[in-house]
Amino acid sequence: MPTDNTTNNKTTRRNLFRKGGLAAGAAVVTGTAATLAAKGRSDGTVWQIDPEKCIQCGNCATYCVLDPSAVTCVHALKLCGYCDLCFAYFSPGFEPEAGIEAPAVESQLCPTEAIKRRWIEGPHYEYTIDEELCIGCGKCIKGCNNFGNGSLFLQVMHDRCVNCNECSIAEACPSDAFQRVPANHPYLLKGEDH
Template sequence: MDKTQDKLTRRNFLRTTTRGVCAAGLGALALTAARGKGVSMRRMVWQIDPTKCTACGNCATHCVLTESAVKCAHDFSKCGRCNFCFGYYKSGSSGAKSHAGVEFQLCPTHAFVRKHVVEDSYEYTIDIDKCTGCGICVKGCKEGNGSLFLQVDQDRCMNCNECTIATACPAQAFVRRPADDPYWLQQRPEAKS
């Protein structure tokens, strides 16, 4: 055993005192950090503010995951169920082509699915497994009702301390939200009916 360690030398006394001061300092540091508004016992998670999002496409390419944690979501309460959906068809496709194939469709991976409901109304849903989060459909839907938006799929998100998409987001739309309320809907979820 290092004998000097136990002896109350001048050096050891100094060390003990400094240690105490440092411990106190660390505590003070922690308190200073914790004084802010943003502090919470809840975990914070990343989410996209859809009002700021410009659907630039960086979400698909800049996530640390090969398959991005950002996926497209559909607020069905806002969808007009259009026949000619700007998020579904390329805007150049003339007229409604209910039979049209991929050549007229926007979604590059077929994740945006269309189903006929009644006469001129269609239901559009997103196949999450196929969605790459490229946001092309979101960009298209901005021309219409804007019911499509990009969101961070919390089950996929690694919740990095610094989100690489956030740093690459041109609109600075990535923000932190409390983990128990991680989703951002512009509109109320469909409560009635």
């Protein structure tokens, strides 16, 4: 190889090859850049769970690179029946006595007591998720889907998610429910237009 461009300005075969390579390389790089610039978007994509595909396997709680997981439960109250006997809230077999607002821990389904229950009127209670406590295990969702309206579902919370290039929960998801969605519409919410 020529030592330096300044000391060897002769057109040798090797020099010619290098110049050709440089031109070809520059063309390829600019070409790729131009194609990508046309296709790219400044906001890009983020990860989200399609609630219709999710089967609440529990991987979201354990496979995320964050601890606790970036996935938490979301409650679409407009789909909720405000049931007294909530299958997402109580452990199976538990019969609440009238007027109990917060039953003992062992009678709650949620392992971290992240579901808060508040009496509204008559037999109707409002259930809200404390996202700070929720670990995204999906136990409550299974209960609600099986016996209730399915108003609870898992979502990737974008104040937590670090948007790994390849999501490690997505790799482990048995139902292919994780997908890249446009960052300006980062949620797939049940009961909302999206």
